[in-house]
Amino acid sequence: MHNLTIKQMSEKLRSGEITSVQLTQHFLDRIDQYDGELNAFVTVTPELAISMAEEADKKIAAGEAELLTGIPVAHKDIFCTDGVKTSCSSKMLDNFIAPYDAHVVTQLKKVGMPILGKTNMDEFAMGSSSESSYYGPTKNPWDHRAVPGGSSGGAAAVIAAGLAPLATGTDTGGSIRQPAAFCGITGIKPTYGSVSRFGIIAYASSFDQAGPMTRSAEESAWLLNAMAGFDERDSTSTEGARPDYASELNNSLKGLKIGVPAEYFGEGLDADVEKAVKAAIAEVEKLGAEVVEVHLPNKELAVPSYYVLAPAEASTNLSRFDGVRFGYRCDQPTDLEDLYKRSRSEGFGEEVKRRIMVGAYALSAGYYDAYYLKAQKLRRMVRDDFTTAFESCDVIMGPVAPSTAFNIGEKSDDQVSMYLSDLYTIPVNLAGLPAISVPAGFANERPVGLHIIGSYFSEAKLLNIGHQFQQVTDWHKQVPAHYQ
Amino acid sequence: MSLGKTEVEYISRLAQIEVRPEDVDGVAAKLSNILDLFSQMEAADTQGVEPMSHPLDAVQRLRADVVTEVDQHEKLQAIAPSAEQAHYLVPQVIE
Numbered sequence: 001m002h003n004l005t006i007k008q009m010s011e012k013l014r015s016g017e018i019t020s021v022q023l024t025q026h027f028l029d030r031i032d033q034y035d036g037e038l039n040a041f042v043t044v045t046p047e048l049a050i051s052m053a054e055e056a057d058k059k060i061a062a063g064e065a066e067l068l069t070g071i072p073v074a075h076k077d078i079f080c081t082d083g084v085k086t087s088c089s090s091k092m093l094d095n096f097i098a099p100y101d102a103h104v105v106t107q108l109k110k111v112g113m114p115i116l117g118k119t120n121m122d123e124f125a126m127g128s129s130s131e132s133s134y135y136g137p138t139k140n141p142w143d144h145r146a147v148p149g150g151s152s153g154g155a156a157a158v159i160a161a162g163l164a165p166l167a168t169g170t171d172t173g174g175s176i177r178q179p180a181a182f183c184g185i186t187g188i189k190p191t192y193g194s195v196s197r198f199g200i201i202a203y204a205s206s207f208d209q210a211g212p213m214t215r216s217a218e219e220s221a222w223l224l225n226a227m228a229g230f231d232e233r234d235s236t237s238t239e240g241a242r243p244d245y246a247s248e249l250n251n252s253l254k255g256l257k258i259g260v261p262a263e264y265f266g267e268g269l270d271a272d273v274e275k276a277v278k279a280a281i282a283e284v285e286k287l288g289a290e291v292v293e294v295h296l297p298n299k300e301l302a303v304p305s306y307y308v309l310a311p312a313e314a315s316t317n318l319s320r321f322d323g324v325r326f327g328y329r330c331d332q333p334t335d336l337e338d339l340y341k342r343s344r345s346e347g348f349g350e351e352v353k354r355r356i357m358v359g360a361y362a363l364s365a366g367y368y369d370a371y372y373l374k375a376q377k378l379r380r381m382v383r384d385d386f387t388t389a390f391e392s393c394d395v396i397m398g399p400v401a402p403s404t405a406f407n408i409g410e411k412s413d414d415q416v417s418m419y420l421s422d423l424y425t426i427p428v429n430l431a432g433l434p435a436i437s438v439p440a441g442f443a444n445e446r447p448v449g450l451h452i453i454g455s456y457f458s459e460a461k462l463l464n465i466g467h468q469f470q471q472v473t474d475w476h477k478q479v480p481a482h483y484q
Numbered sequence: 485m486s487l488g489k490t491e492v493e494y495i496s497r498l499a500q501i502e503v504r505p506e507d508v509d510g511v512a513a514k515l516s517n518i519l520d521l522f523s524q525m526e527a528a529d530t531q532g533v534e535p536m537s538h539p540l541d542a543v544q545r546l547r548a549d550v551v552t553e554v555d556q557h558e559k560l561q562a563i564a565p566s567a568e569q570a571h572y573l574v575p576q577v578i579e
Contacts, residue, residue, distance in 0.1 A: 099559050192539045206538060235545055236538070304524045315499060324572050329565035333575050345502035353501050358518050360498040374525050376535030381528070383536060416517050432539020456540065
C-alpha cells in the first residue's frame with residue numbers, strides 16, 4: 001500500500017476500496033517497524049492520526065473529499081502543531097507543547113490529512129546533515145552509513161523509506177532540496193512569500209520558506225496547492241490568490257530554454273554527480289528543450305554572504321529563548337543574567353550557539369558595515385546575476401549538491417566544509433527564487449538530484465518540467481531494497 | 485582573522501550564551517574559521533550597490549492598529565517554566 005502513488009491512494013479512498021483509517025494504520029505500522037533504525041521521527045502521533053483519519057473517512061463518505069483528503073502527512077518538527085510536542089530537534093524545546101498550529105498545519109488539517117508525527121531535523125534547521133539534532137542523527141534509507149541531508153533530513157528519509165506518503169519541509173539555505181537529492185525524492189522550495197511562515201519556528205526570516213517533499217513532481221504540485229496561500233499573520237506573505245500549481249504539469253517542453261551555468265560545474269563537483277546531472281539535462285533536451293550557456297559570476301560570494309546574514313537573523317530570532325516564557329530553564333539560577341546565560345548555553349547545541357554568536361558579532365558596533373551591510377550588498381549582486389541569466393533562458397539547471405550523501409560523522413567537525421557543501425542551493429535562497437530537486441540517477445550507489453531553478457513565481461513551470469522528466473525516467477520510482 | 489579571549493567574552497555577553505573558561509580557546513578557533521570565510525567578501529567590489537534585505541524588495545505590509553489576539557494567557561503560561569497569577573516568575577531582580 002505504501003508504494004501506491006498519491007493518485008492511486010486518492011482514488012481508492014474515494015471509491016471506498018480502502019479507508020483513511022486503514023491507510024493511516026498501515027503507515028503507523030511501518031513507522032513502528034522501521035523508525036527504530038532510521039530515527040526519522042522525533043514524535044509519532046498514532047492517536048491523533050487515527051482520530052483525524054476517522055474524521056477524513058466521514059468527509060469522504062459525505063462526498064466532501066478533496067484530492068488529498070484522508071492521505072496522511074508527516075510534518076517537520078519545526079511546524080508548531082497544537083497540543084503536540086514541537087521541538088525543532090533542540091533540547092531547548094524538548095518540553096515544548098505548541099499552543100497553536102502553524103498556518104501550514106491548519107491548511108492541511110482543513111483538507112483532512114491525518115498527522116503521523118513530527119520529523120527529525122538539524123537543530124533549529126541549522127545544518128546540512130540532520131546530525132545536529134538533540135535526538136541523534138537520522139539515517140539515509142539508501143545506506144545507513146550515510147546522512148539523509150538536512151536540515152529536513154527526517155522528512156526526506158520518511159518519503160524515501162515509505163514511512164509517510166507526503167511530508168512538509170522548510171528550506172532556508174537548501175534544507176528541502178539537498179535532503180531530497182540525498183534521499184532520491186522530489187522537493188520544491190517555492191518563491192519566498194508563497195507559503196506562510198506563521199507558526200514555523202524562525203531561523204532566518206528573510207530566507208525561511210516551507211515546501212512539499214514527495215516522491216514525484218505531480219505529488220509536490222498537489223501538496224503545494226494545499227500548503228500555499230496568503231496569510232495576514234505573516235507580514236511577508238505575498239498578497240493575492242495562488243495559482244493552481246498542477247495546471248501546467250502536462251505542458252510540452254518544446255522550445256524551453258535551459259540555462260546551464262559554467263559556474264555550477266566547476267572545481268569541487270564530484271565527477272559521477274556531474275555525469276548524472278548532465279545526462280538528466282540531455283534527457284530534458286530530448287523532450288524539445290534547448291540548452292543555452294548562462295553565467296552566475298558572483299556565485300562564490302553567496303556562501304559567505306549567507307553565513308553572515310542567516311546567523312545575524314538567527315541571533316535576533318533566537319533571543320526569544322530566554323528560559324522565562326517557554327522551553328528549557330537551567331536549575332537554580334542565581335540571578336536573571338545567570339538564568340538567561342545558562343538556560344541558553346545548556347539548552348542550545350554547539351552549532352546553534354556558534355551561529356548565534358557569529359550573528360551577534362556580525363551585527364555588533366564596529367563590524368556591522370564590514371559584515372552585515374557588505375553581505376546585504378552581495379545578496380543583491382547574487383540576485384541580479386539571476387535576473388540577467390533569466391533574460392536568455394526560462395530555467396537554470398545544475399547539481400543540487402557537489403557530492404552524493406556523505407557519511408555520518410564525515411563533516412561534523414568541520415563547519416566551514418559543511419557550509420561550503422550548500423554552494424549550489426544558497427544563491428537561490430539569497431535571491432528568494434523557487435527551485436526544485438528531482439531524482440536524476442545514482443552515483444556510487446547513492447541518489448543524485450537535478451536542480452531546476454526558475455524565475456519568481458514559476459513553480460508551476462518547474463513542476464511541469466519535473467513531471468515531464470518523470471514521464472520518461474523512473475528514478476523517482478526507485479525504492480531502497482530494504483524498504484520495498 | 486583570529487579572535488582572542490577578550491572578543492569571545494564580549495560575544496558571549498552580546499549573545500547571552502555562557503562560554504566556560506576551559507572552552508574559550510576552542511570557541512575562539514571555530515569562530516575564527518567562520519570569520520575567515522567572511523573575509524572572502526572583502527575582495528568584492530560593492531561600490532554603488534544598494535543593500536538588499538527582502539528578496540522581492542517588498543515593503544512591510546501595514547494593518548490597522550487594533551487588537552487581534554484574544555487573551556489566552558492561561559494556555560500560554562501552562563507551558564512556562566514558572567508562572568503564577570498570570571505573571572512569569574524569574575529570580576529576584578530588585579532587592
